[in-house]
Amino acid sequence: xxxxxxxxxxxxxxxxxxxxxxxxxxxxxxxxxxxxxxxxxxxxxxxxxxxxxxxxxxxxxxxxxxxxxxxxxxxxxxxxxxxxxxxxxxxxxxxxxxxxxxxxxxxxxxxxxxxxxxxxxxxxxxxxxxxxxxxxxxxxxxxxxxxxxxxxxxxxxxxxxxxxxxxxxxxxxxxxxxxxxxxxxxxxxxxxxxxxxxxxxxxxxxxxxxxxxxxxxxxxxxxxxxxxxxxxxxxxxxxxxxxxxxxxxxxxxxxxxxxxxxxxxxxxxxxxxxxxxxxxxxxxxxxxxxxxxxxxxxxxxxxxxxxxxxxxxxxxxxxxxxxxxxxxxxxxxxxxxxxxxxxxxxxxxxxxxxxxxxxxxxxxxxxxxxxxxxxxxxxxxxxxxxxxxxxxxxxxxxxxxxxxxxxxxxxxxxxxxxxxxxxxxxxxxxxxxxxxxxxxxxxxxxxxx
Amino acid sequence: xxxxxxxxxxxxxxxxxxxxxxxxxxxxxxxxxxxxxxxxxxxxxxxxxxxxxxxxxxxxxxxxxxxxxxxxxxxxxxxxxxxxxxxxxxxxxxxxxxxxxxxxxxxxxxxxxxxxxxxxxxxxxxxxxxxxxxxxxxxxxxxxxxxxxxxxxxxxxxxxxxxxxxxxxxxxxxxxxxxxxxxxxxxxxxxxxxxxxxxxxxxxxxxxxxxxxxxxxxxxxxxxxxxxxxxxxxxxxxxxxxxxxxxxxxxxxxxxxxxxxxxxxxxxxxxxxxxxxxxxxxxxxxxxxxxxxxxxxxxxxxxxxxxxxxxxxxxxxxxxxxxxxxx
Numbered sequence: 001x002x003x004x005x006x007x008x009x010x011x012x013x014x015x016x017x018x019x020x021x022x023x024x025x026x027x028x029x030x031x032x033x034x035x036x037x038x039x040x041x042x043x044x045x046x047x048x049x050x051x052x053x054x055x056x057x058x059x060x061x062x063x064x065x066x067x068x069x070x071x072x073x074x075x076x077x078x079x080x081x082x083x084x085x086x087x088x089x090x091x092x093x094x095x096x097x098x099x100x101x102x103x104x105x106x107x108x109x110x111x112x113x114x115x116x117x118x119x120x121x122x123x124x125x126x127x128x129x130x131x132x133x134x135x136x137x138x139x140x141x142x143x144x145x146x147x148x149x150x151x152x153x154x155x156x157x158x159x160x161x162x163x164x165x166x167x168x169x170x171x172x173x174x175x176x177x178x179x180x181x182x183x184x185x186x187x188x189x190x191x192x193x194x195x196x197x198x199x200x201x202x203x204x205x206x207x208x209x210x211x212x213x214x215x216x217x218x219x220x221x222x223x224x225x226x227x228x229x230x231x232x233x234x235x236x237x238x239x240x241x242x243x244x245x246x247x248x249x250x251x252x253x254x255x256x257x258x259x260x261x262x263x264x265x266x267x268x269x270x271x272x273x274x275x276x277x278x279x280x281x282x283x284x285x286x287x288x289x290x291x292x293x294x295x296x297x298x299x300x301x302x303x304x305x306x307x308x309x310x311x312x313x314x315x316x317x318x319x320x321x322x323x324x325x326x327x328x329x330x331x332x333x334x335x336x337x338x339x340x341x342x343x344x345x346x347x348x349x350x351x352x353x354x355x356x357x358x359x360x361x362x363x364x365x366x367x368x369x370x371x372x373x374x375x376x377x378x379x380x381x382x383x384x385x386x387x388x389x390x391x392x393x394x395x396x397x398x399x400x401x402x403x404x405x406x407x408x409x410x411x412x413x414x415x416x417x418x419x420x421x422x423x424x425x426x427x428x429x430x431x432x433x434x435x436x437x438x439x440x441x442x443x444x445x446x447x448x449x
Numbered sequence: 450x451x452x453x454x455x456x457x458x459x460x461x462x463x464x465x466x467x468x469x470x471x472x473x474x475x476x477x478x479x480x481x482x483x484x485x486x487x488x489x490x491x492x493x494x495x496x497x498x499x500x501x502x503x504x505x506x507x508x509x510x511x512x513x514x515x516x517x518x519x520x521x522x523x524x525x526x527x528x529x530x531x532x533x534x535x536x537x538x539x540x541x542x543x544x545x546x547x548x549x550x551x552x553x554x555x556x557x558x559x560x561x562x563x564x565x566x567x568x569x570x571x572x573x574x575x576x577x578x579x580x581x582x583x584x585x586x587x588x589x590x591x592x593x594x595x596x597x598x599x600x601x602x603x604x605x606x607x608x609x610x611x612x613x614x615x616x617x618x619x620x621x622x623x624x625x626x627x628x629x630x631x632x633x634x635x636x637x638x639x640x641x642x643x644x645x646x647x648x649x650x651x652x653x654x655x656x657x658x659x660x661x662x663x664x665x666x667x668x669x670x671x672x673x674x675x676x677x678x679x680x681x682x683x684x685x686x687x688x689x690x691x692x693x694x695x696x697x698x699x700x701x702x703x704x705x706x707x708x709x710x711x712x713x714x715x716x717x718x719x720x721x722x723x724x725x726x727x728x729x730x731x732x733x734x735x736x737x738x739x740x741x742x743x744x745x746x747x748x749x750x751x752x753x754x755x756x757x758x759x760x761x762x763x764x765x766x767x768x769x770x771x772x773x774x775x776x
Contacts, residue, residue: 172703172734191735191773198703198734 003052316365605639
């Protein structure tokens with residue numbers, strides 16, 4: 001049985017891929033899972049692996065050529081199998097738009113995702129700002145709260161039943177739920193087979209406010225983040241600032257921190273040998289991550305109808321690559337030791353430059369940092385990576401003459417500029433956060449506390 | 450307001466229209482001397498003479514065709530079929546001549562004709578005489594089809610039918626002739642193409658027409674005692690059908706039962722359900738339920754006949770089902 005080799009969606013946003021290099025030649029025997037080719041996606045160079053075993057009979061895409069996701073690029077079959085019809089079908093199987101063929105690619109990819117465990121989609125990560133349907137415009141009904149038992153006059157016994165993971169619901173119930181920003185998943189259905197109907201929506205709406213007084217911000221139960229409903233003033237601020245500046249009403253906060261003690265720390269650690277070598281950047285990353293953990297109001301995403309404050313710190317680290325910029329993520333950066341962070345940062349940066357990052361290595365950041373200090377830039381502003389609420393731009397560490405306790409001294413100093421999404425972060429909020437960053441940098445011992 | 454029978458309401462409509470317009474005449478089996486098989490044309494021969502009240506032999510195809518011809522030369526015939534079951538013999542004239550002449554003559558011949566007579570089952574008349582033909586007739590472009598269920602509607606719709614310049618089918622319920630209701634003495638007509646909300650409620654809609662309106666109203670009364678308030682929509686006209694009224698009631702109640710005398714497949718109810726899903730899908734809180742005759746030729750045996758017909762218990766059960774109160 002011949003296996004079609006198709007261009008696979010190797011990143012979440014990939015629509016087409018460029019075949020960088022065929023690893024296997026026509027006539028080579030291939031086993032399932034073996035690398036066939038290297039594919040350049042919109043983000044990185046990824047490996048295209050065999051989904052079946054046999055002989056790579058035909059390569060239908062030349063090196064350097066580009067094909068949309070889903071297009072047939074090769075055929076694996078037994079040595080004597082007739083693959084004429086598959087090869088002949090190649091043009092037909094190569095639609096101009098990737099849409100038509102995408103499902104087949106997804107299908108063939110699904111088992112592989114399980115096979116290659118490390119490459120499994122980052123389900124557990126608070127990654128993508130996926131807008132969940134709980135669109136509660138104002139602090140109000142808490143739909144996740146248990147509802148008081150409602151009893152429709154002569155309701156049949158409700159058997160909870162789901163329809164492919166989605167609760168059954170009447171068209172009317174769906175419309176009402178969407179009008180009122182209610183998540184159907186939170187409503188118990190009283191219709192046949194547990195179908196959610198109008199009275200269930202009404203009961204859920206009626207039960208809501210009692211369970212969650214509107215003055216108390218709703219706290220989602222999930223551990224990784226908290227969704228904070230927007231207050232009227234927050235909504236007005238967001239709307240007016242957006243009108244004033246643009247899609248992201250950004251403002252900038254700059255501070256200069258004294259890194260003399262940080263430098264001392266670095267040197268002290270070097271005494272321990274190469275094994276303990278850390279860069280200024282590593283210590284800065286650690287300080288920012290630690291401060292973020294204390295300031296969830298900054299470690300946040302703007303989701304349009306609410307602000308998502310994260311309880312974990314996944315720090316995006318901007319890395320320049322020859323043809324652009326990518327932001328690999330240091331997951332749980334606040335919980336990692338300096339050594340671990342240093343090691344990980346170096347590894348990610350190297351992979352980024354080689355375009356070897358996997359999608360889950362560059363998605364899911366909660367906040368970002370960008371450092372151009374190594375280029376001698378002493379101060380700059382970085383562009384926010386939405387939906388993140390901010391990014392810190394780190395300038396060069398320089399020797400500066402300053403006055404300290406009445407003495408003129410030379411200290412190592414660097415400038416930090418935070419770009420803030422004003423819809424989420426107000427001036428004072430950002431300032432308090434930066435103040436904490438500075439305190440940690442100026443007294444590095446706080447980092448080990 | 451005077452309370453009269455359905456039969457007398459039709460009689461009034463015919464007399465008033467014949468008095469108003471001397472081009473109007475009636476024709477059919479036993480309409481004259483015998484005063485009508487169901488006495489709808491009682492007294493008409495005496496009042497209008499045999500030129501305008503014409504007895505015919507048992508020749509459905511023939512007198513229907515004569516009627517179409519008369520309409521083509523400017524008269525306004527009212528053709529009575531003793532029952533619509535016999536009208537099958539005349540369907541070629543109804544469907545191929547009356548319905549299509551305006552179109553096929555490029556608008557040169559309008560056919561202002563009325564075909565009327567009893568429709569649907571009575572009691573123990575067996576398979577060939579117990580049929581509800583509305584979906585057959587409403588299927589045909591070029592025809593208008595009305596199905597009054599009350600004396601008031603019968604008079605108002607028949608008068609509109611006579612005045613219409615197109616062929617109009619009037620389906621009278623065979624069991625309705627003796628039923629009584631209020632009918633104003635003064636002149637009135639009911640426009641073709643408009644439904645009437647006969648009962649107001651907010652829990653569920655019963656959408657029906659013709660004879661079944663009586664069943665629907667009884668069901669509404671009985672359900673009210675159980676605290677269930679239903680909207681009862683009488684379609685009155687089946688072609689054209691009042692889609693706006695259907696949508697309005699379903700948007701109000703979010704649930705519907707469609708009740709009809711005929712068979713299920715390709716029935717009038719199927720068309721109503723189609724309009725509902727198109728016009729107000731997002732307003733539905735439950736699948737629409739239909740009540741109709743069993744999918745068999747009407748049995749002769751009384752118990753089997755009763756089992757096959759749509760009736761009050763079946764309608765009430767359907768409302769409860771659509772309200773998720775019963776399986």
